[in-house]
Amino acid sequence: MLATIIFYALAILTVGSSCIVVFSRNVVYSTFALLGAFMGVVGIYVLLAADFVAMVQLLVYVGGILVLTIFAVMLTQGIADVTISNRSVGLIPALVIAVVAGGVMAFAVERTHWHLAASVTPSPTTYGIGNAFLGDYVLPFEIASLVLLAALIGAIVISRHEARE
């Protein structure tokens, strides 16, 4: 019963914040509403017994991506001007596409009989995830570090001012 209440509270937080992100005219409001969406998703992860992933989400999304987005919003001038900051085009076709695609997927979700395992008691997951990363997933794990290095260097190269003259 308690889990049900918590789930619906988190779902309302997440969906409400996402609606502000999508439909707000001011991009600054959108950015700050993204915080609510990410925090709601963190709570959903905890509800799904994924404690380590929830903490990673908190650190990377809220601590990293969101701060970066706020920086980008603030670095682009004139963004607080409501009339030009976040104009949306073609809202009706986009809503139609989203409703049709979402309806098809909801139909598929409801019709499918998922293979459900017996429910297990939630336990700390860090030990298992660490073993998986350095066992079965060691090659993707190492490639991920290369991807992050490439992203780091690429971001510096793309965004800096050229001062060759």
Next chain:
Amino acid sequence: MGGGIGLNHFLLLSLIIFSLGMVCVLTRRNAIGILMGVELILNSANINYLAFAHYGGAKYDGQVFAIFVIMLAAAEAVIGLAVVLAIYQNFKTIDVDATETLSG
């Protein structure tokens, strides 16, 4: 987990967030707004991964993939925002409709 909450609840929540993210990507003219929609879509995919990992009895595979998705989302945000800033330096706007130099 408790009572009336099952796999379908999480799948439908993830579906709603995905649809909202798709509307965001389709309607925004602001490049940063489009990136926010992409973040919402990636979050909904992660909810699906963790829901199936929790209810499907898989050990840790779903959670490992969720962490990879978060890692790639971070890289994507860094590159995307760097590109947005470069566009802003060149065009003095981040309206994606204004940057159509290559369109014939």
